[in-house]
Amino acid sequence: MQELNKHVKSINHLLERYGVRFGIYKDGVFKEQLFPFDPIPRVIGKEEWDEIEAGLIQRVTALNLFLSDIYGEKKIVKDGVIPPEFIFSSSGYLTACEGLKTPKGIASHISGIDLVQGKDGKWYILEDNLRIPSGASYPLIARDLCRTASPGTFAGTHVADNRDYPKMLRDTMDYVSTGGLNVILTPGRYNAAFFEHSYFAEKTGAVLVYNTDLTVEDDKVYLKTAAGNQRVGAIYRRTSDEYLDPLAFNPESLIGVPGLFQAMRKGNVAILNAPGNGVADDKGIYYFVPKMVEYYLGEECKTNNAPTYLPYYEEDKKYVLDHFDDLVIKDVAEAGGYGVVFGNTLTKEKKADFIELIKTEPRRFIAQEVIDFVDLDILDEDGVTLIPRKADLRAYVLTGEDVRVWKSGLTRFSRNPDSFIVNSSQGGGFKDTWVLQH
Amino acid sequence: MLLDFRYRMALEFSDPVEDQYFVMRCIPRDTDRQKLTELSTEVEPDTAVRSDTDGLGNSMLYGLIREKHTSFLLTVSGTVETTGSLYEEHEDPSAVELFRYTAPSGYTQPGPELLSAYTMLAETAPADDYGRLIHYARYVRDTMEYLPGTTDVHTTAEEALRLRKGVCQDYAHVLITLLRLAGIPARYAAGLMRGEGESHAWVEANCSGYWYGIDPTNNLLVDDSYIKFSHGRDYEDCMVSRGIFRNPRAIQTMGIAVSVVPEDQEAAPQQ
Structure with missing residues (x-):
């Protein structure tokens, strides 16, 4: 590990040269920024990992069952486990997806589950990301570069090889494919994850395509090539649901594929991840995930949610108003670290306004205890000093024939020493995540 | 007929x-x-x-x-x-499906204009759901002026009520928003009415389990001279x-x- 520290400059230089960037929209302007790499990995021991892994498999299994249920019979609502308001007023719930049957019954093929480790040693789930979470390419490529810079580092350790991610992704696509090519549909170069799309296309053998390369005829999707149309069986996409198909969603979308959604409804193509998944990774629905696990699997939930309160319930609302300063309040409609407010940071007037807002729109907010999570050391710019920073872990769970957790993950840290927000869109950096085999 | x-x-x-x-x-x-x-x-x-x-x-x-x-x-x-029936489909008032039509949708997010109209109407509104349906529909009809060209397909209920103008789509959205504020499930209906012209839109509200059709543009109960193509949360579902x-x-x-x-x-x- 010491060895790696010496190479931090050259690795970051290589990342820059490879174009490992993160695009971000701020105030309506597209900016590309480098995503700084810190050479000190997060190391997770085997026993600890086994526990995390079992919990994530259980969680993602339940989330997929929930998605099939919600766009079908809605048993979990009829049985009173989740109030119907939380489904129908969720911005991620799509009426168009009612009755949708996804190939092999899988809706969330790639799930990015964000965890933090509390000072009590326990891991907590921060949020579930079921709408094609990005970021897996960062630790993958960083590991490659580290291996190049310092080949000895991995020879003598028991770090699980993480180079199997593209294979896992390909297996998932092949499993749900309805027959034909696998494609990666990118909205293009001005998208946060463009680098990742081209990287995965290369590594999985899928064809990198723009929307205009695809066409739908007789409810089937084709890739237009010089040699004629070729049938497409699985589409990994980043384009958000709203813009995916102008005939089914936003009619003004110019980045969608007309007819794609109907092709999917007819069972003629798999879309990874399926449209409509937003209903399951809604911050309001998060509260109910442990209940889903019990409901669908009849098991006790193995993952820990951060203690969460829903102002929707009178009892919880009272608690939130009484303990406002100790809580972090999240607007369920916002993502990526936006719309997150720490109660104790507000001025008196702002606080009064916010409390009023919670009272009038209780369904819109959740409140959570602030988890005091462990700091990880990062290497300061001088290359010698270690400084502690807040960090989380995004674990990648792939659902195909089995549910598998990638033995690696994206560890993100906040640049600002006082900040608990580690989203890459908020200007942090990342580390590799080492999972030990023994 | x-x-x-x-x-x-x-x-x-x-x-x-x-x-x-x-x-x-x-x-x-x-x-x-x-x-x-x-x-x-x-x-x-x-x-x-x-x-x-x-x-x-x-x-x-x-x-x-x-x-x-x-x-x-x-x-x-x-x-x-x-x-000639004035209602259709008895649905259990506690049915999960009804909640689809009480949650605000894209066109029916209430803003200050609708909230103040709702508060004002609350003072005179009857206690029963059907009575309120008639009461709100009359308000929409009396408040709005039918004027094609003043609104377009993107106009929300809030914007239309602020203008006090619009076409059948806007009348329907305003009424739906008021009904949902009152906790009455309300859906958008698109179709045709007897005569000639263009396609039409109206509202269906669920009162005590029955879906009643009401046409706020003409202040009429929907009867056997209407033909329904589709229903949904708002215009978007019924284009x-x-x-x-x-x-x-x-x-x-x-x-x-x-x-x-x-x-x-x-x-x-x-x-």
């Missing part, structure tokens, strides 16, 4: 277009109040027309014209048998026509002609 209906959409393009996709929701859906007994569809240029039902059970017709063309004509005609074509230079002009006449009366002259 047996009603003969015809819905005709003509598109003209200023420059030849290709890869034109269309999705239409202009087929009367079968309900307790209406049954479709005859249907025929014509499309020019000729192409295969597929049909399916969407997530809410509305019928769709869709298709694709690859070749270059400068006009598109779609005609759907047939016969519907309507009953009669959706489509896209290739050629950024082409400007599209749309003409809609509909007619609904009782079968025992002479058919309206062709337009």
Whole structure:
């Protein structure tokens, strides 16, 4: 590990040269920024990992069952486990997806589950990301570069090889494919994850395509090539649901594929991840995930949610108003670290306004205890000093024939020493995540 | 009553277009109040027309014209048998499905204008849901002025009420928002009414388990002279026509002609 520290400059230089960037929209302007790499990995021991892994498999299994249920019979609502308001007023719930049957019954093929480790040693789930979470390419490529810079580092350790991610992704696509090519549909170069799309296309053998390369005829999707149309069986996409198909969603979308959604409804193509998944990774629905696990699997939930309160319930609302300063309040409609407010940071007037807002729109907010999570050391710019920073872990769970957790993950840290927000869109950096085999 | 209906959409393009996709929701859906007994569809240029039902059970017709063309004509005609009942489908008032129609949707997010109208109406509103439906519908009719061209397909309920102007779509959105504020499940209905002109939109509200149709634009209860194509949370779920074509230079002009006449009366002259 010491060895790696010496190479931090050259690795970051290589990342820059490879174009490992993160695009971000701020105030309506597209900016590309480098995503700084810190050479000190997060190391997770085997026993600890086994526990995390079992919990994530259980969680993602339940989330997929929930998605099939919600766009079908809605048993979990009829049985009173989740109030119907939380489904129908969720911005991620799509009426168009009612009755949708996804190939092999899988809706969330790639799930990015964000965890933090509390000072009590326990891991907590921060949020579930079921709408094609990005970021897996960062630790993958960083590991490659580290291996190049310092080949000895991995020879003598028991770090699980993480180079199997593209294979896992390909297996998932092949499993749900309805027959034909696998494609990666990118909205293009001005998208946060463009680098990742081209990287995965290369590594999985899928064809990198723009929307205009695809066409739908007789409810089937084709890739237009010089040699004629070729049938497409699985589409990994980043384009958000709203813009995916102008005939089914936003009619003004110019980045969608007309007819794609109907092709999917007819069972003629798999879309990874399926449209409509937003209903399951809604911050309001998060509260109910442990209940889903019990409901669908009849098991006790193995993952820990951060203690969460829903102002929707009178009892919880009272608690939130009484303990406002100790809580972090999240607007369920916002993502990526936006719309997150720490109660104790507000001025008196702002606080009064916010409390009023919670009272009038209780369904819109959740409140959570602030988890005091462990700091990880990062290497300061001088290359010698270690400084502690807040960090989380995004674990990648792939659902195909089995549910598998990638033995690696994206560890993100906040640049600002006082900040608990580690989203890459908020200007942090990342580390590799080492999972030990023994 | 047996009603003969015809819905005709003509598109003209200023420059030849290709890869034109269309999705239409202009087929009367079968309900307790209406049954479709005859249907025929014509499309020019000729192409295969597929049909399916969407997530809410509305019928769709869709298709694709690859070749270059400068006009598109779609005609759907047939016969519907309507009953005089003022409501349809008894649904258990606690049914999960009803919550779809109490949550605000894209066009029906209440803002200050609707909230203050709702508060003002609360002072005089009757206690029962059906009474409130009639009360709110009358308010919408008395407050809004029917003025085509003042709003467009993007206008929300809040914007329309602020303008105090609009067309049937806006009247429906305003009424739906008021009903949902009162906790009464309300849905948007698109279709035709007896006579000639364009397609129409109205509101269905669930009072004590029954879906009542009310037409706020005309301040009428929906009876056997209405034909429903589709229902949904708002306009977005019920767009009669959706489509896209290739050629950024082409400007599209749309003409809609509909007619609904009782079968025992002479058919309206062709337009």
